[in-house]
Amino acid sequence: MTSSASITRAEVAHLANLARLALTDDELDHFGDQLAVIIGAVSRIGDLETADVPPTSHALPLTNVVREDVVRPGLTQEQALAGAPAAEDGRFRVPRILGEEA
Amino acid sequence: MSAGVSTASDLTRLTAAQTGAAIAAGEISAVETTRAHLERIAAVDARVHAFLHVDAEGALAAAAAVDARRAAGEQLGPLAGVPIAVKDVIATSGLPTTCGSRILEGWVPPYDATVVRRLREAGVVVLGKTNMDEFAMGSSTEHSAYGPTHNPWDLDRIPGGSGGGSAASVAAFEAPLAIGTDTGGSIRQPAAVTGTVGVKPTYGGVSRYGLVALASSLDQAGPCARTVLDAALLHEIIAGHDPLDSTSIDSPTPPVVEAARAADVRGMRIGVVRQFAGEGYQPGVQQRFTEAVALFEDLGATVVEVDCPNFDYALPAYYLILPSECSSNLARFDGMRYGLRVGDDATHSAEEVMALTRAAGFGAEAKRRIILGTYALSSGYYDAYYGQAQKVRTLIVRDFDAAFAQVDVLVSPTTPTTAFPLGERVDDPMAMYLADLCTIPSNLAGNASMSVPCGLSPDDGLPVGLQMIAPPMADDRLYRVGGAVEAALRDRWGHLLIEEAPPL
Numbered sequence A: 001m002t003s004s005a006s007i008t009r010a011e012v013a014h015l016a017n018l019a020r021l022a023l024t025d026d027e028l029d030h031f032g033d034q035l036a037v038i039i040g041a042v043s044r045i046g047d048l049e050t051a052d053v054p055p056t057s058h059a060l061p062l063t064n065v066v067r068e069d070v071v072r073p074g075l076t077q078e079q080a081l082a083g084a085p086a087a088e089d090g091r092f093r094v095p096r097i098l099g100e101e102a
Numbered sequence B: 001m002s003a004g005v006s007t008a009s010d011l012t013r014l015t016a017a018q019t020g021a022a023i024a025a026g027e028i029s030a031v032e033t034t035r036a037h038l039e040r041i042a043a044v045d046a047r048v049h050a051f052l053h054v055d056a057e058g059a060l061a062a063a064a065a066v067d068a069r070r071a072a073g074e075q076l077g078p079l080a081g082v083p084i085a086v087k088d089v090i091a092t093s094g095l096p097t098t099c100g101s102r103i104l105e106g107w108v109p110p111y112d113a114t115v116v117r118r119l120r121e122a123g124v125v126v127l128g129k130t131n132m133d134e135f136a137m138g139s140s141t142e143h144s145a146y147g148p149t150h151n152p153w154d155l156d157r158i159p160g161g162s163g164g165g166s167a168a169s170v171a172a173f174e175a176p177l178a179i180g181t182d183t184g185g186s187i188r189q190p191a192a193v194t195g196t197v198g199v200k201p202t203y204g205g206v207s208r209y210g211l212v213a214l215a216s217s218l219d220q221a222g223p224c225a226r227t228v229l230d231a232a233l234l235h236e237i238i239a240g241h242d243p244l245d246s247t248s249i250d251s252p253t254p255p256v257v258e259a260a261r262a263a264d265v266r267g268m269r270i271g272v273v274r275q276f277a278g279e280g281y282q283p284g285v286q287q288r289f290t291e292a293v294a295l296f297e298d299l300g301a302t303v304v305e306v307d308c309p310n311f312d313y314a315l316p317a318y319y320l321i322l323p324s325e326c327s328s329n330l331a332r333f334d335g336m337r338y339g340l341r342v343g344d345d346a347t348h349s350a351e352e353v354m355a356l357t358r359a360a361g362f363g364a365e366a367k368r369r370i371i372l373g374t375y376a377l378s379s380g381y382y383d384a385y386y387g388q389a390q391k392v393r394t395l396i397v398r399d400f401d402a403a404f405a406q407v408d409v410l411v412s413p414t415t416p417t418t419a420f421p422l423g424e425r426v427d428d429p430m431a432m433y434l435a436d437l438c439t440i441p442s443n444l445a446g447n448a449s450m451s452v453p454c455g456l457s458p459d460d461g462l463p464v465g466l467q468m469i470a471p472p473m474a475d476d477r478l479y480r481v482g483g484a485v486e487a488a489l490r491d492r493w494g495h496l497l498i499e500e501a502p503p504l
Helices: A009-018 A025-047 A077-081 B008-013 B016-024 B030-048 B056-071 B114-121 B164-171 B188-194 B228-238 B256-262 B283-298 B309-332 B350-361 B364-376 B383-404 B429-436 B440-445 B475-493
Strands: B051-054 B083-087 B125-130 B177-181 B197-200 B221-225 B269-273 B302-306 B409-413 B448-456 B463-470
Touching: A009 A025, A009 B364, A025 B309, A025 B364, A025 B383, A025 B429, B008 B030, B016 B030, B016 B056, B016 B228, B030 B051, B030 B056, B030 B083, B030 B125, B051 B164, B056 B125, B083 B114, B083 B164, B114 B125, B114 B228, B125 B164, B164 B177, B164 B188, B164 B221, B177 B228, B188 B197, B188 B448, B188 B463, B197 B228, B197 B475, B221 B228, B228 B256, B228 B448, B228 B475, B256 B475, B269 B283, B283 B302, B283 B409, B283 B448, B283 B463, B283 B475, B309 B364, B309 B383, B309 B429, B309 B440, B364 B383, B383 B409, B383 B440, B409 B475, B448 B475, B463 B475
Parallel strands: B083 B125, B083 B177, B269 B302, B269 B409
Antiparallel strands: B051 B125, B177 B221, B197 B221, B197 B448, B409 B463, B448 B463
């Protein structure tokens, strides 16, 4: 990693696709420039020598967190569907999952 | 509290502790104080815009229930009947919860967050939901899809963020208390720039169940108030172990109320973080901070300088860890089970609908951080970015460990500048990120921290915040130190700093 790390417009478009964000051309240009600045700034962490340093994923790690296995009420079907953009026959209705060719 | 309390505007000027005591003594009713705050909101919130939703009916019903329980002779807690504002990132059953985003416009959660359940059980009256940067990403509330909140000290300036609505509601006397959440400074930085008190408890000290996740390893809910004691009383209600949050700490809450009442720093060792000074720090902020450090010595504490060299890398590490967790957490907003759906016209596939929905539903900052996080987690970049940032996190924890071997608490300015003008940094992400320079290390290490007002900056007459940081589960030290600073400054000025805010 070098501090001259940058990001191309094509990379931003690829990442947006991976993240399921339909960005406009203007957004791709604008975010590309801004992300290059941000990535340049954060790449500074590469200057630190960390070969012997373990990673920290959680500030205060807890292990084997368990609780009593007791039955407690969950959401009713009506509650679960209450915020759905579309529901049908007591289920979430979603757009087609497969493409035309499938 | 005195018998002089008679008008509605008087009721909004009381502290939460005074209001709770007056209700317990039967001098005022919960309905009266709730109504006074609803009237205040109606009078000033068109200009402040601290609230996204006000639940007048629900608040009055909750207040009436407290009055009825009191009339029946029930002994209730110290904040029963006291109104509160809740940040819109926390699930409230029956009340909209938007997280400041279009993608959740109109969503009404089918359950209460544990924090909200605890508030309701304690008889605290929820007035409504406060404005915030979208999904808690920002330092100004300008990234709210519903328009910015305005700083009550100067309506053309930012109230801080992401919890600008919560801080502004308290500073504008629309509520004596609020709930905030702090991932990189979103309770403390708004407190600093609005002249109020904000606390980020130890990570795991307050349940995250029902808090819509931004960065799960950093997020923490906590109290916003106008006094240190009020913050402590609220802290005690919302803190404690919750089996519904697997990161919740299963041990007693530190004695925060007792510490706030003691407010004594004699014999304590206080460390000034050498790294939090110099370039980028407004001279007026630096001046008030230096005076606060001198005050500690006057009050009988020992002050030493402490070196935390890796703190210089906290901001870059944070802006890799946070976007990485954010890009993962925000994947749940896919337009399938709740929230916005765009393009569902029988021609688009589910994946296309997701992409169109997220493009329409997320604002610019959310999109930037999702892309940045997706990048940092990509194969080929993972070790250099996310992996390296996690190692830097270890180095920051070690800096804190070494510092707390020498001192009881660390202090710094909460944020390098006072409230900046609305619009100044909204499209300059790196400039916006610098507002959290001093607050981020505490989130990365999971320890406890607080901001209290320490004066007005001589350059612009705006509030300056003093940050204190204590080791994990030593939250009581913050209240002991913060309470002492507040009391000493109140003696000097004859009133709290917030009393100097211009009338709205």
